[in-house]
Amino acid sequence: MGSSFAFPLSQGTRPARHCKTSFGARDFGGFQDCFFRDRPMDTARIAVVGAGVVGLSTAVCISKLVPQCSVTIISDKFTPDTTSDVAAGMLIPHTYPDTPIHTQKQWFRETFNHLFAIANSAEAGDAGVHLVSGIKGSGGWMLTRRIDDLWELYPSFDIVVNCSGLGSRQLAGDAKIFPVRGQVLQVQAPWVEHFIRDGSGLTYIYPGTSHVTLGGTRQKGDWNLSPDAENSREILSRCCALEPSLHGACNIREKVGLRPYRPGVRLQTELLARDGRRLPVVHHYGHGSGGISVHWGTALEAARLVSECVHALRTPIAKSKL
Numbered sequence: 614m615g616s617s618f619a620f621p622l623s624q625g626t627r628p629a630r631h632c633k634t635s636f637g638a639r640d641f642g643g644f645q646d647c648f649f650r651d652r653p654m655d656t657a658r659i660a661v662v663g664a665g666v667v668g669l670s671t672a673v674c675i676s677k678l679v680p681q682c683s684v685t686i687i688s689d690k691f692t693p694d695t696t697s698d699v700a701a702g703m704l705i706p707h708t709y710p711d712t713p714i715h716t717q718k719q720w721f722r723e724t725f726n727h728l729f730a731i732a733n734s735a736e737a738g739d740a741g742v743h744l745v746s747g748i749k750g751s752g753g754w755m756l757t758r759r760i761d762d763l764w765e766l767y768p769s770f771d772i773v774v775n776c777s778g779l780g781s782r783q784l785a786g787d788a789k790i791f792p793v794r795g796q797v798l799q800v801q802a803p804w805v806e807h808f809i810r811d812g813s814g815l816t817y818i819y820p821g822t823s824h825v826t827l828g829g830t831r832q833k834g835d836w837n838l839s840p841d842a843e844n845s846r847e848i849l850s851r852c853c854a855l856e857p858s859l860h861g862a863c864n865i866r867e868k869v870g871l872r873p874y875r876p877g878v879r880l881q882t883e884l885l886a887r888d889g890r891r892l893p894v895v896h897h898y899g900h901g902s903g904g905i906s907v908h909w910g911t912a913l914e915a916a917r918l919v920s921e922c923v924h925a926l927r928t929p930i931a932k933s934k935l
Contacts (some may be wrong), residue, residue, distance in 0.1 A: 657682040657923045660766045663776030664688035665697040670908045671776055671897055674916035679923055689759035699870030700905055703819055707903025711877025720910030727909040767892045772922050774895045778873035781898050790899055792871035794832035796844045799824040800862035809855045816851040827852040840867035875899030878911060882918050893922040
């Protein structure tokens with residue numbers, strides 16, 4: 614029997630401040646005045662685009678590892694409306710063909726160690742594993758806004774971290790990333806205490822802290838976010854074949870999420886240039902269905918890339934080149 618980890622998102626002891634804005638496509642002037650009025654002049658302003666498990670974890674890692682920085686999470690959707698909220702939250706190794714095996718093992722090991730520590734903490738009694746959606750002691754901002762072009766964040770931010778998942782098709786011009794639609798059922802079946810998964814992993818029963826997740830589907834290239842009644846009937850039938858007691862499940866809810874698939878996770882720095890301007894971007898996306906399993910390991914690596922960008926910005930020679 615393997616281990617199951619659940620990820621309810623909740624605020625930490627010092628929650629991040631959350632704002633909704635109606636700024637124009639490129640009007641960040643008022644935003645800049647409001648958010649950075651009291652910051653030291655040498656503080657690096659970092660925007661993290663995307664508020665799923667990857668984006669939030671990256672923001673936390675940056676706040677821990679990068680000194681003298683302010684972090685703002687920008688997304689058009691926050692919990693409970695993200696793809697991460699649909700995920701069952703199981704820690705299962707996934708394979709990325711374009712990523713070296715030793716790197717994947719490191720990401721998974723760091724993520725496992727992080728979650729194992731949480732599972733043994735004081736918060737474990739409430740949720741099994743507790744993922745804090747804020748930026749902890751360093752403070753931070755959460756801004757509800759749709760970003761159509763990363764250049765919208767210039768010059769209000771010095772560095773941008775792109776954790777937008779499928780949004781990177783537009784924001785980064787990445788044709789390699791595509792959706793794999795996943796439909797699940799969330800049901801009340803408190804007697805189900807252990808997970809059950811068939812050999813292919815397509816049919817699964819994952820007990821969580823508040824409901825049991827029944828799955829699922831893998832529909833490549835399907836952007837449809839509306840539940841499909843036939844998919845739901847098939848999922849329930851397959852899961853009841855594995856666990857007949859699920860015929861008694863109640864409060865059945867249909868959920869759909871689009872997994873951001875790519876041959877390999879994109880974890881790299883890109884220096885955007887336009888009309889003499891420079892904008893360092895750290896790309897961190899393309900986890901597919903494995904985001905839960907490696908999110909902390911890849912977030913640590915993304916934070917290290919951000920740290921390198923901050924160092925470059927603070928180096929006089931690098932500034933002259935930029």
